[in-house]
Amino acid sequence: MSDVSRLPGPLSELWDWQLHARCRTLGSNLFFHPEGERGDARVERDIAAQGVCARCPVIAECAAHALNVREPYGVWGGMTEEDREAMLLGAIPLAV
Numbered sequence: 017m018s019d020v021s022r023l024p025g026p027l028s029e030l031w032d033w034q035l036h037a038r039c040r041t042l043g044s045n046l047f048f049h050p051e052g053e054r055g056d057a058r059v060e061r062d063i064a065a066q067g068v069c070a071r072c073p074v075i076a077e078c079a080a081h082a083l084n085v086r087e088p089y090g091v092w093g094g095m096t097e098e099d100r101e102a103m104l105l106g107a108i109p110l111a112v
Contacts, residue, residue, distance in 0.1 A: 033077035038068050048090040062096050069094035 034040065039047060047065045049058055069075050069091065079093025082100055089097060 033074040033081075036074045037078060038072040039065075042068065044090075047092075062091055065091035066094050066096075 046061065046068065049061060053061070069078070072078065072094075075093050077093075079095055081087070082092030082095065083103060086104065087100065092100070095103070
């Protein structure tokens with residue numbers, strides 16, 4: 017579960033970056049795996065989601081948000097759940 021105590025306040029300027037996200041008009045199915053998805057299907061979906069993120073003008077803001085609130089699910093800012101966990105554990109240096 018996300019740590020909601022880490023969410024930014026209700027000020028719109030803290031959330032406005034989301035208005036420019038490439039994923040804004042796409043369904044969440046690309047970014048969040050269905051229960052039980054494993055193997056090649058999950059890898060392929062993650063790669064497709066990361067492809068959307070790679071062309072997104074707010075990828076840095078999205079990644080920072082996901083790391084700051086410790087988003088537990090989905091692809092955020094081009095990072096999978098495993099990528100974020102590795103970054104937070106220090107296995108991958110923070111680049112955000």
